[in-house]
Amino acid sequence: EGEIGPTMKTKPFSIKLYYANGTEMKNVKLEEPMLLTLDVANGTNASELKCAYWDEDLSAWNNDGVEKVPQESGAMVCATYHLTIFA
Numbered sequence: 001e002g003e004i005g006p007t008m009k010t011k012p013f014s015i016k017l018y019y020a021n022g023t024e025m026k027n028v029k030l031e032e033p034m035l036l037t038l039d040v041a042n043g044t045n046a047s048e049l050k051c052a053y054w055d056e057d058l059s060a061w062n063n064d065g066v067e068k069v070p071q072e073s074g075a076m077v078c079a080t081y082h083l084t085i086f087a
Contacts, residue, residue, distance in 0.1 A: 035069060
């Protein structure tokens with residue numbers, strides 16, 4: 001039987017920033033981490049989940065540089081210093 005890989009538990013989303021003239025900022029690196037709160041499906045144990053982003057160079061999900069922030073509420077919160085597509 002084939003190996004089963006990770007399953008996405010949130011809807012992917014992206015964050016883009018723009019200059020005042022409407023030009024998109026590329027390769028944004030943040031000085032302080034941005035905290036992202038992700039909705040997880042009912043019945044999902046957030047403590048078992050990992051934060052990840054879509055690595056366009058690898059064409060795969062990657063969790064380097066993205067950290068999960070512990071929450072007592074059970075919410076899924078990720079801290080990141082870069083902007084891309086998250087899930």
